[in-house]
Amino acid sequence: MEVFILTPTSPIRSTGNRGTAYQWASMLEKSGYSVAVGSELPEPLPDLLVVLHAGKCHDAAIEFKRRHPSGKLIVGLTGTDIYPAPGEAALESMRFADALIALQSQAPEQIPIELRKKTHVIVQSAEQIISGTEKNADGFRVCVVGHLRNVKDPLLTAKAARLLPAESKIQVFHAGGILEPEYEALVESEMAENPRYHWLGEQSPEETSRLLATSQLMVLSSHSEGGGRVVGEAIVHGTPVLSTRIDGIVGLLGEDYPGFYPVGDAESLATLLQRCETDHEFFAHLQSTADPALFSPETESRLLSELVDSLVS
Secondary structure, eight states: OEEEEEOOOOSSSSOHHHHHHHHHHHHHHHTTOEEEEESSOOSSOOSEEEEEOTTTTHHHHHHHHHHOTTSEEEEEOOHHHHSSOOOHHHHHHHHHOSEEEESSTTGGGGSOGGGGGGEEEOOOOOOOOSOSOOOOOSSEEEEEESOBOGGGOTTHHHHHHHTSOTTOOEEEEEEOOBSSTHHHHHHHHHHHHOTTEEEEESOOHHHHHHHHHHOSEEEEOOSOOSSOHHHHHHHHTTOOEEEEOOHHHHHHHOTTOTTEEOTTOHHHHHHHHHHHHHOHHHHHHHHHHSOGGGGOHHHHHHHHHHHHHHHHO
16 A cells, blocks of 8 residues: 655755654554655555645645546645635645545634545644753743744744843744745844844754753744644643644643733733743643643554545555
8 A cells, every 4th residue: 555645845844744744654654554755746646645735735636636536635734724714725625635634623613514524633743852851940941943934923922022021031942944035134133133032043853852842931923723733742841832822722722721822912922921930830830731642642643544544445
């Protein structure tokens, strides 16, 4: 059984889609499937094609089904596929698919009712890569992990850090490549003007894990997310998360999670950052609220393998 996982092309070497693709490939290989990963439809066509982006991989998904009607197609839905609403290309990919994978529990609400019966929620798992590492003791390290593009509102944490009182020891470390060119100048300007903000550029998975493991806190500032795999990566490393209140993260952490703030609201984020630094009881509550078991690799692997088995049996 030949499986091919297709991701969009990108100038960034370590995208979230590619990370998911290789994680799924490893899981399916352990279940006995032959799996390859790439950004172009292969020849000959595989028995099963998994695309990780309904919109950007639309042409490949449709070509695959037209040329190989008996082949199976799984479409993995990313944040921009379904938020604020699915576009025409994404919808056509969904209709052609034999199965859809959503990455958190609220995603199916964004999918047309007639397509929900073939939708499977599979939360992206995370493993503790860096263990036995002490949190940064020289202050209060806050990390941001995400490539710089508008949908991520990547400089919001830097803006919030500017609003902190002078006595705060918070320092912001941002790991991510530049996907939209205007951020090159914006990042340089922010670092020159804001002594609390440090841009690290694109990091390897190991470097990112070390950053998460040694930080006291991670901030996610996106306008939308499909499933926010980095949330699980932070939590399994013992690093609590502050996030915008968006479906892609509420669907992972629940409506009552205490670390949410409004989209684009630097003042509310600054208030939460200061509270995490100074209110030890609140910080301990935040740290204990999210359960690392939510991001179990065993659960993700089992659900993924069961879905593929059901399509090919």
